Amino acid sequence: MEDKKDFDISNLTLEELIELYNVIVSFQNFLEESKMDESEAGNE
Amino acid sequence: MNNFLEFINNDIETKKTTLQSMPxxxxxxxxxxxxxxxSIEKKYDYYKDAVLKYINAKSESFECGTSKKDDNKQKEQLEEYKRILKILNPSNTYVEKLGFDSLFYEIHNYASxxxxxxxxxxxxxxxxxKKARVNLTAEDFKYTYFVYKYMSEFLKDNSNLENLNTIFEKIYWYNPNIIEHIELNFRKLIVKYQKSLECYLNVEKKKIVSTNKFEDYEDFFKEYQKLYNEIEKANSESIGDIIEMAKNNDIDINNYFPDSKFRITVYSTLTINEIDYGDPESVNKLLDTLRRLKNNVIEYSNYLKFKPLFDDFKNTYEKVAGVEANNQALKKVEKEIANKEAKLESINKKIFGKSGFSLFGKKPESTKNLKLEQxxxxxELYTLYYEQEKLKFxxxxxxxxKESSIAISDVLKLYYSYDYFKREEIQKAFALKEYNEINDMCYEFDKFAANPNNIIVNGIEAFNNVDVANIIYNKYRLENINLEENDLDEDSLEVVKNKIDFMLRINAIENSKSSIEKIWFIVQNEKINAKEAKSE
Structure with missing residues (x-):
């Protein structure tokens, strides 16, 4: 899937806009939690 | 792809899958x-910033601004109208109209x-x-030797607190009641200069009538009522206020959506017979009834707040003596005052004749005794003056x-007109000790008494036990409002008021440029911004 540099959110309803924000924040949290500690990883 | 939300949802799934498949x-x-x-985080930071910017801008475009309030000019005019009403008030005397009684109360409670x-x-x-062109001099204050000494210093052109304090210190240990005696002296002076003071009042009245172009008190009262209602209307809850309340969590905007459980319950329990909320005529009729009910509820809650005062009034004056007995008592007190003041005067002549004005130097023993006698x-006069005022009241x-039965509205007018006795009664009925507490309560009382739209209090007799709640309950049941008797208990009134406010707010939102959804969005934006600020 391509990244969107220019995107249009003007067609979203008010509820969808808030949902969009929440989805993004929730994914950001997921990403933060998914990070791994390199020092704990085994050697090749 | 239809919209960006769908794109994001799909993108997240894809990216999660990608991450899961990475070794x-x-x-x-x-x-x-x-x-x-x-790298994904970077992209999503960019998305989030853009979405936040957009949400903020959109939310801002929904704001309505606060309503035009605090119109100081109008409020100043209302205060001026209150001053005029006080001057034109047919119930009180020149003493109250000129504000002497309020100042006497302060002096009377000098310890505060x-x-x-x-x-x-x-x-x-x-x-x-001075306003009445009576320039008081030290000669007017020869009530007692000590009053004369203090007021001579007070009236000097170069008088200052330091000098006054020095002389007060000296006098106080001879005569701890000096302030009370200054009050007495003024009470005597307002009788002595009654004509000048009343003349000044008449000139003021004429000025007021010619400037304001009205005929009498009743006529002016209508003007006052008009201005009062204009200010009330300007200060009533606006759509801007509703938005602010929603933002501050004072109201939960989720309750206002048509499908909310809260709204459905309020709608279904508010009226005895269900009304058609789709029919504007039925809704307007209901809203009109609710507005009146709200005013009545506020008035009733004020009545309950001051019920201890009304009860005390009833207990004190229900079996008060007849006119003749009271007049006789008044004459007796006035005679005693005259006798004692004549005695004071004769002692004054002896003191001032003998010792001149030096007080604390060596004096003949007889002068010292005369001063103590004074x-x-x-x-004694202090007690007598109080009795006199009380009997007049x-x-x-x-x-x-004698003229007719006394209604609660008359009691309100009475105490509103007699500041001294109002303060004293409030102090007694509510067992208050602190001056500020009494002052706050008096402020609330005056606010209640000066409301020209009071209706219920006109029908409550002060010396009868009336079930006011039942009267309100019956009236609104007849208008299809599903009131229960216990809804009008003191603790439940706020609930009724909140329910009415809820209905009125829905109407205000629906008749504005805003909408429940837009307000909900503003609230969400507010929460988001708070969250973002916290995470920074």
Missing amino acids: TNNKTNVKKYNAKIE FTFEDINNSIGKLVDIF VNIAK ENKIINMK
């Missing part, structure tokens, strides 16, 4: 995995004030005379009782 079995792979996460405050009050008393007579009530 993390060694340091190199973990490094690659973390690098991938960081600073030395500077008391001197300011004395200054205000002198100023009232202090004792003044002490009682006379007023007896005459009111």
Whole structure:
């Protein structure tokens, strides 16, 4: 899937806009939690 | 793809799958995995910033601004109208109209004030005379030797607090009741200069009538009512206020959506017979009834707040003596006052004749005794003056009782007109001790009494036990409002008021440029911004 540099959110309803924000924040949290500690990883 | 939300949902799924499929079995792979996460994070930071910017801008466009409030000009005019009403008030005398009684209350309760405050009050008393072209001099204050000494210093052009304090210190240990005696002296002066003071009042009245172009008190009262209602309307809850309340969590905007459980319950329990909320005529009729009910509920809650005062009034004046007995008592007190004041005067002549004006130097023993005798007579006079005022006030009530039955609205007017007795009654009925507490309560009382739209209190007789709640309950049941008797219990009134406000707010939102959804959006934006600010 391509990244969107220019995107249009003007067609979203008010509820969808808030949902969009929440989805993004929730994914950001997921990403933060998914990070791994390199020092704990085994050697090749 | 239809919209960006769908794109994001799909993109997230794809990216999650990608991440899940990446090997993390060694340091190199973990490094690659973390690098991938960081690159995704970068993208999503960009998305979030853009979405936030858009949400903020949109929310801002929905704001309505606060309503035009605090119109100081109108409020100043209302205060001026209140002053005029006080002057035109047919129920009180020149003493109350000119504000003497309020100042006497302050002086009477001098223990609650600073030395500077008391001197300011004395200054205000002198100023009232000045307005009436009576320039008081030290000669007017020969009530007792000590009053004369203090007021001579007070009236000097170069008088200052420091000098006053010095002389007060000296006098106080000879005569701790000096302030009470200053009050007595002023009470005597307002009788002595009654003509000048009333003449000044008449000139003021004429000025007011010619400037404001009205005919009498009743006529002016209508003007006052008009202005009062204009200010009330300007200060009533606007759509801007509703938005602010929603933002501050004072109301939960989720309850306002048509499908909310709360709204459905309110709608279904508010009326006895269900009404058609789709029919504007039915809704307007209901809203009109609710507005009246709200005013009645506020008035009733004020009535309950001051019920201890009304009860005390009933207990005190229900079996008050007849006019003749009261007049006789008044004459007796007035005679005693005259006798004692004549005695004071004769002692004054002896003191001032013998010792001149130096007080604390060596004096013949007889002068010292005369001064002490004066202090004792003044002490008795203080009680007598109070009795006189009280009897005059009682006379007023007896005459009111004679003319017709006294309603609670009359009690409100009475105490609103007699500041001294109002303060005293509030202090007694609510067992208050602190001056500020009494002041706050008086402010609330005046606010209640000065409301020209009071209706319920006109029908409640002060000396009868009336079930006011039942009267309101019956009236609104007839208008299809599903009130229960216990809804009008003191603790439940707020619930009824909140329910009415809820209905009125829905109407205000629906008749504005805003909508429940837009307000909900503003609230969400507010929460988001708070969250973002916290995470920064």
